[in-house]
Amino acid sequence: MNEQGDGRVLLEVDRVRKSYRRRGGGEVSAVCDVSFELKAGRILAFLGPNGAGKTTTIKMIAGLVRMDGGDVRIGGHSIRTAGPAALRQLGAVLEGSRNLYWRLTPIENIEYWAGIRGVPRRRARERGLALLTQCGLEDKAHQTVQQLSRGMQQLVAICASLVHEPRLLLLDEPTLGLDLDAADRIQQIVERLARIENVGILLTTHQMEVAQRLSDEVVLIREGSVILKGATDAVRERLNGDSYAFELGAGLREDQRAYLIGRDATFDSPTTFRLVVRSPEDFYDIVRRLEPCPIIRASRDTADLGTVFRHYVHGEGLEEASS
């Protein structure tokens, strides 16, 4: 994990709140008193199930959704009272958006997005070409974006969001729907941005392996409230001693597999899985349920982020998280 960064707090999310009006009347709380910080050169994975309030929070950080209460400061500038100064330090690639003009080429897009951020054309072009080269897209710089693959489009969107040299980058589901190569390329770029260029990165993803590989810190949100936050390693170690890895000598029956899935087990293969064991009695109960399947190995294990996510999001770990 990263120990770099200059220790400066880049993003302060301070008790932000947002409610939406229901059509039939009344209000529904989307985000409730969410607070966290992100330092330069660090990657924070902002995790939660669908509808937890991740995108609303990200959009409040970017000033796209007006918060009902609390504040967001980027580089010390409040998005509420000093929006332009805060936005100068921010780049974002938002999920569900193209983020680019498809009829323009990557370099034209980069020049345009730089232009409306006040970056002169020549500097935008130089930086744009350098960014595209870093992403291996230098030979695609002059093709229209609609001719590029989805992975390439996502890389171009990231380049465009970086052209004004922001100190904070928001990435909402950056690897969603991409093939393995494209997802790997994006992960490498994200790591380089944080480790070498000292950019603070706030990342949302449903892909726990991506979050685990990249993140230094984790904030877990459920129903609009933060239920867990801390360094990724520390969060995983919370379940140490409780997490077990099983290796079986044969495949499971359907009912056995359904039971384990119901217990939020993470399957690495049809015959290997991890899960949280609540007590010694629980351990023997699991072993009994696996009969007659041969158990080759059952050992204590460091929980992966997926196991942590399921454990806390599905409610079992709520008391521990708040303690």
Next chain:
Amino acid sequence: MIWTAFTAELRREITQLVRYPTEFLSEAIFIAVVFYGLFLGGSYMAGRGILGSRLSDIIIGYALWTLMLGAIGNMGWGIANEAQNGTLEQVCLAPVRIRTIFALRSLANLVYDLALTGIALILIMLVTHHDIHFSLLELVPVIQAIGVSIGIGYLVASVTILFKRSNQFLNLLQFAVLFLVMTPFTDLPGALKYIAVVVPIGPQMGVLRRLALGQAHFPGEEAWLLLGIVNMLLWIGIGYFVYGAAHDRARGRGALGHY
């Protein structure tokens, strides 16, 4: 920063114009064909050809109407398209005020629309075998009218940012603009004529009409030209203010970027 943003908008507009010339040309041909249809229809109904300087005025009026509809609709169309395509939120992330960006876009679009209308005018001249004559003085109210259109464009944009749809509204507005172009508010009797100061393009159309009919008298007309500036600033101000409120409301609803 504003100049850099404007050149970026202009470059985007020109790049697309050059890359997709058939779209541009087909739009120009469409404008010319619609006019020719109106021209033939008018000639048929009037029982004789529309001749002489009146034709120049009609053509200029038609070109102005086209330019105004462009200026009114561009912001709304732009917002609806960008919300659908997923670029609107990125535009909102720029440190320049979104209202300023939309104004810059309107000016960049105007360059496109002027080129479009210019080509359409040339086609109309070729088809009707008629040269168009107009005085430079006519450009003053024309520019003011386009300014007013940008103000109304902000109002359309306000509807669009809240509801992400403005097609019906724009269709209705076409007739409203036609009504404004055709109604001689400045010729109303007595003090009633000063209603024109607050009616969109009221003073401008009055000046244009008198110039066309050769009834403009100097000194005297300057007052209406100045009131035209007041009218333009009033509608740009109303549009700018209303859009700001609508944008903030959309932010409050969390409905800025998407359908």
